[in-house]
Amino acid sequence: MKIKALSIAAFAGVVALTSCGGNSGTQLDTPTSGNINISVDESFMPIIESEISTFEGIYKYANIDAAYKPEGQVVQDLLNDSTKIAILSRELTQEEKAVFDKQNRVPRVTKIAIDAVALITNKQNKDTLLTMEELKKVFSGEIKTWKELDEESELGDITIVFDNNNSSTARYVRDSLITGNKLPPNTFASNSHKALIDYVEENKNAVGVIGVNWVSDFDDSTAVGFLKRINVLGISEDPAPVTTEDYYQPYQAYIAQEAYPLRRYLYIISTEGRTGLGTGFASYVASDKGQRLILKSGLVPATMPVRVVSLGNE
Structure with a gap:
């Protein structure tokens, strides 16, 4: 009876941990597996969809659900902790950093493209x-x-x-x-x-x-x-x-070459408290394979040389 009781207690503990991970969506993920949601500036939907598709093709147990929104909503998602990964064309302001400081959260910023x-x-x-x-x-x-x-x-x-x-x-x-x-x-x-x-x-x-x-x-x-x-x-x-x-x-x-004047940077901002799927995805985008996709898309990779391609008007 004691053994049975201990087994039931252990099973209940496993269910509780699984439920906790399911609710948070981040407790059980690893850098190459699990489920996360990310919030993305909709300006970058084409390239981020390509990055996610390729990443999930390589890592079969990874599922990244991207919500494409206006920049203001993406920032709010990050501040409200409804997502731990945001993709933006700017870094955080001092006021936004102060919010994370109060919450004892440390945002990590990775530049991925120009x-x-x-x-x-x-x-x-x-x-x-x-x-x-x-x-x-x-x-x-x-x-x-x-x-x-x-x-x-x-x-x-x-x-x-x-x-x-x-x-x-x-x-x-x-x-x-x-x-x-x-x-x-x-x-x-x-x-x-x-x-x-x-x-x-x-x-x-x-x-x-x-x-x-x-x-x-x-x-x-x-x-x-x-x-x-x-x-x-x-x-x-x-x-x-x-x-x-x-x-x-x-x-x-x-x-x-900075000849075209209307330039801006693209960043992945992560508030993950550990090395989870969001961190794995950010590392992939910043890696050689991820940067090659950015090169192909017509943006400028943060770490690679570029080719000359013309946007010819017909």
């Missing part, structure tokens, strides 16, 4: 070259029409379109181009990156702001299809460019 923000326009728009000075005036509302940019333009009022009000691309423009000021009244948000591209294709006065990952992978039929429908603008940091060679599109090599 990304860029791309500007796209309708195929009927012949003005495919802009200076940084012109861009700042457009996003501040100082320039409101295409004719102000090109006297020969037959287009009307400029319509600025983002994928989401809380997206990383909108935050990037506010921080980097208009230094925290409000975006002008002619700014709108679509419901997704695909909806943004649809809108730009259908509206000749629109300029869309999108993560370059959506239009940079020439091995991805979706990205190639997008490029056939819109123009990708060339940008010059020179306020008075002499030739078209002074303008740069977000080609992979130009991003790496």
